[in-house]
Amino acid sequence: MLFTTVYDISYPIQIVDPWFSLSQQELGLKGEVVRERRSADSAAEQTGLVYDPNCDPNYKSISASHSMCLVDVGIAVPLSQAVKTAVLQAHNGHRTAVSPTATNMQKMAWDDELATIATKWAQQCRSGHDKGVARTAISLPNIYNGQNMAAGFDTFVDAVTAWHAEVVDYQYGQGSINGKAVGHYTQVVHHQSARVGCGQANCDGKQYYICNYAIGQGSIKNPYTTGASCSACPSKCSDKLCDCQGKLCYNYGTLDINTCTCTCPSIYTGDQCQTLSCNNIEKAWCATANASDCGTYSNYPTDCNMLCGVCPYPCNGKKCKNGGALNIDTCTCTCTSPYSGDTCTETSCTKLDKSFCANYPASACQQYSNFPSDCSIKCGICPPPCNGKTCQNGGTLNLPSCSCTCPSPYTGDTCTEKNCNGEEPWCTQVTLELCAKYSNLPSDCSITCGICPKREFLY
Numbered sequence: 001m002l003f004t005t006v007y008d009i010s011y012p013i014q015i016v017d018p019w020f021s022l023s024q025q026e027l028g029l030k031g032e033v034v035r036e037r038r039s040a041d042s043a044a045e046q047t048g049l050v051y052d053p054n055c056d057p058n059y060k061s062i063s064a065s066h067s068m069c070l071v072d073v074g075i076a077v078p079l080s081q082a083v084k085t086a087v088l089q090a091h092n093g094h095r096t097a098v099s100p101t102a103t104n105m106q107k108m109a110w111d112d113e114l115a116t117i118a119t120k121w122a123q124q125c126r127s128g129h130d131k132g133v134a135r136t137a138i139s140l141p142n143i144y145n146g147q148n149m150a151a152g153f154d155t156f157v158d159a160v161t162a163w164h165a166e167v168v169d170y171q172y173g174q175g176s177i178n179g180k181a182v183g184h185y186t187q188v189v190h191h192q193s194a195r196v197g198c199g200q201a202n203c204d205g206k207q208y209y210i211c212n213y214a215i216g217q218g219s220i221k222n223p224y225t226t227g228a229s230c231s232a233c234p235s236k237c238s239d240k241l242c243d244c245q246g247k248l249c250y251n252y253g254t255l256d257i258n259t260c261t262c263t264c265p266s267i268y269t270g271d272q273c274q275t276l277s278c279n280n281i282e283k284a285w286c287a288t289a290n291a292s293d294c295g296t297y298s299n300y301p302t303d304c305n306m307l308c309g310v311c312p313y314p315c316n317g318k319k320c321k322n323g324g325a326l327n328i329d330t331c332t333c334t335c336t337s338p339y340s341g342d343t344c345t346e347t348s349c350t351k352l353d354k355s356f357c358a359n360y361p362a363s364a365c366q367q368y369s370n371f372p373s374d375c376s377i378k379c380g381i382c383p384p385p386c387n388g389k390t391c392q393n394g395g396t397l398n399l400p401s402c403s404c405t406c407p408s409p410y411t412g413d414t415c416t417e418k419n420c421n422g423e424e425p426w427c428t429q430v431t432l433e434l435c436a437k438y439s440n441l442p443s444d445c446s447i448t449c450g451i452c453p454k455r456e457f458l459y
Contacts, residue, residue, distance in 0.1 A: 046126065046128060046130065046131075049065070049070060049124065050070065050071040051064065051065060051069045051070060051071065052069055052070070052071050055068060055069035056068055056069070058138050059138065062133065062136050062138070063131075063133045063134060063136070065131070065133075065134055066133070066134050066136065067117055067120045067121045067124075067130045067134045067135055068116075068117060068120050070120060070121070070123070070124060072120075072123040072124075073123055073124050073125045073203065074122065074123045074124070074125040074201035074202055074203035074204075074208065075123070075201060075202045075203075076119050076122070076123055076199065076200070076201055076202075077200040077201060077202050077207070079115070079156070079198070079199070079200060083156055084110055084115075084198075086156070086157050087156050087157060087160060087196075087198050087211070088108060088109075088110050088196065090157050090160040090161065091108050091160060091188060091196055092107055092108050092239075092241065094160075094164045094188050094189060095107070095108065095188070095189055095241060096239055096240045096241055098189050098224065100172055100226040101226065101227065101228065101229045101240070102189075102191060102224040102225065102226065102227070102229065102240075103224070103225045103226065103227035103228060103229070103230070103231040103232040104191045104224055104225050104232040104233065104242060104257060105189070105191050105224050105229075105240070105241050105242060106191055106192065106193070106194045106241065106242045106243075106244065106257060107194070107238060107239075107241035107242065107243040107244075107245075107246075108193060108194060108195065108196050108246065109194065109195055109196075109245055109246025110195070110196065110197060110246075111137070111139075111140075111195040111196065111197040111212075111214065111246070112197060113137045113138065113139050113140070113197065114135075114137055114140075114145065114195060114196065114197025114198075114212040114213070114214060115197030115198055115199055115212075116197070116199070117135050117137060117145075117197070117199075117212055118135075118147070118197055118198050118199035118210040118211060118212040119199025119200065119201065119210070120199070121134075121135065121147075121149075121199070121210050122199045122200055122201035122208045122209065122210040123199075123201040123203075123208075124201075125201065125203030125204075125206075125208055126208075127149075127151070128149070129147050129149060130147070132144060132145070132216070135147060135212050137212075137214065140195075140214050140248060140250065141250045141251055141274070142250055142251045142252055142301065143214050143215055143248055143250060144214075144215055144216045145212050145213060145214050145215075145216050146187050146190070146193065146212070146213040146214075146215070146216025146217050147187075147210065147211065147212050147213065147216070148163050148184050148187050148188070148210070148211045148213070149208070149209065149210050150162060150163065150184075150208075150209045151203075151206060151207065151208045151209065152206055152207065153207065153209065154207075156198065156200060156209055159209040160188070160211075162184075163184035163185060163187070163188050164184075164185055164188050164189075165185075166180070166181060166182045166183075166184050166185035167182075167185050169181075169182050170182040170185055170186070172221075172222070172226065173221055173222060174221060175220045175221045176220075182220060183217075183220060186217055186219075186220045186223040187213060187216070187217045187223075189223050189224060190213070190215075190216070190217035190218075190223045190224070191223060191224035191225065192215040192217075192218075193213040193214065193215060193216070193217065194214065194215070194244065194246050194247065194248055195213070195214045195246045195248065196211055196212070196213050196214075197211070197212050198210060198211040198212070214248060215248065230242060232257055232258065233257040233258045234258065235258050235259070236257060236258060236259075236260060242257040242258075244257060244260035245260075247260055247262075247272065248272065249262035249263070249264070249272055249273050250268070250272050250273045250274050251264070251265060251268045251273045251274070251276075251302075252265050252268075252273075252298060252299075252301070252302055253265065253268065253272070253273030265302040266279065266281065266302065267279060267302055267305050267310070267311060268302075276310070276311070278305065278310075278311035278312065279311075280306075280311075280314045280328050282303065282304050282305060282306050282307065283303040283304065286303060286304035286306075286307050289304050289307060291307050291308060291309075294307065294308035294309075314326070314328040314331070315328060315331035316331075318331055318333075318343065319343065320333035320334075320335070320343055320344050321339070321343050321344045321345050322335070322336065322339045322344045322345065322372070323335075323336045323339075323344070323369070323372070323373075324336060324339065324343070324344030336372070336373045337351065337373045337376070338350070338351065338373065338376045338381060338382055347376075347381060347382060349376065349377075349381075349382035349383065349385070350399070351376070352377070352385065352397065352399065353374065353375045353376065353377045353378055354374045354375065356374075357371075357374065357375035357377075357378045358378075360375070360378070362378055362379065362380070365378065365379035365380075385397065385399055385402070386399075386402035389402055389414065390414065391404035391405075391406065391414055391415050392410075392414050392415045392416050393406070393407065393410045393415045393416065394406075394407050394410075394415070394439075395407065395410065395414065395415030407442075407443050408443040408444075408446070409421070409443065409446040409451060409452055418446075418451065418452055420446060420447070420451075420452030420453065422447070422455075423444060423445045423446055423447050423448060423452075424444050424445060427441075427444065427445035427447070427448045428448070430445045430448045430449070432448075432449065432450065435448065435449035435450070
């Protein structure tokens with residue numbers, strides 16, 4: 001009995017609904033088809049792979065475990081032009097015939113580098129996928145590549161037909177209707193997959209088939225937008241497909257499928273966003289971001305291009321600390337108080353905290369950006385002046401003399417003594433409630449307000 005093996009497509013970046021490992025058998029096109037449903041970007045880690053340390057440095061610089069660095073196990077089967085054409089036509093035929101119809105289904109074109117990388121993985125004679133980064137194409141910078149795999153079929157077109165046959169287990173907007181694998185089908189009809197490259201290997205008489213796709217799929221439930229065919233690309237429609245002749249926008253650019261033009265991120269230019277044009281600009285939040293996230297979030301390499309090493313930092317990498325701003329023309333730092341120095345790492349503690357600082361807890365120093373400057377003593381950036389001396393009862397500490405200016409009736413070194421020499425005649429109209437309400441009354445009416453003792457008079 002001939003067994004044919006079909007393995008599901010792997011996924012990029014972050015997956016909302018990860019798949020669980022599940023193996024099941026069902027009747028396929030040529031007997032029993034064993035399909036293994038895998039979690040995102042390959043369910044099981046591929047072990048026992050052997051790499052050539054002297055592989056092409058261009059691929060090794062992407063990843064030391066790139067598929068192009070693998071030592072071959074099986075024998076590559078060269079694909080004739082007729083086979084390439086048949087595989088490409090099979091894909092586009094399935095894309096044309098999707099139901100429900102697609103507004104934005106792109107026409108696929110063949111890609112030789114994707115095919116070369118696919119062949120290299122097919123030669124491993126393994127069930128499953130390589131990692132996403134391991135199939136990265138040098139000619140497609142910052143493009144995620146998906147993958148379909150099959151083994152045991154007589155022809156490559158039979159393998160493509162088997163991938164598409166999963167449509168019977170699929171419903172648009174839902175995904176699998178019965179728990180069976182449908183990821184091969186959704187990769188075949190993913191609307192952004194404008195290029196495909198496939199490879200074949202002979203492994204002790206068993207044929208392994210791999211196709212790599214750019215751009216790889218991102219959604220199983222909604223692999224395209226439903227609606228009238230080509231309604232998103234009326235000026236580029238060809239047999240119900242949007243035909244930009246396989247054009248892709250590199251480096252996170254966005255393709256307008258009606259004009260076949262690219263909108264590029266701020267640091268890239270060119271017809272396909274292929275040219276890096278560093279502008280010494282990052283998003284403000286990048287200052288607190290982690291470089292380890294550059295490979296996790298797709299916006300980081302553009303929004304935080306210097307943090308992620310895409311663009312060099314200006315001024316030989318000089319950075320202004322503690323909220324300082326770098327002037328890239330002069331390579332000097334403008335520092336926020338109380339910081340100073342070449343990179344704003346020194347402190348110049350010459351000011352007292354602003355009066356409002358006393359009304360906030362120290363936790364506000366991490367909550368409000370102005371606090372380290374306005375409340376540098378409370379925030380622990382500067383030490384208390386005058387060896388921690390404080391003026392009591394509303395007194396004001398004078399720098400650098402370290403003397404207190406005391407409000408009447410208080411006197412003394414720290415405004416703790418009283419000079420009770422009487423009060424204004426009108427204070428007889430003042431109540432204790434008013435003493436708490438008006439800041440001048442404790443001074444003008446110190447006896448009425450209970451600060452100084454009452455005097456007894458004999459007549």
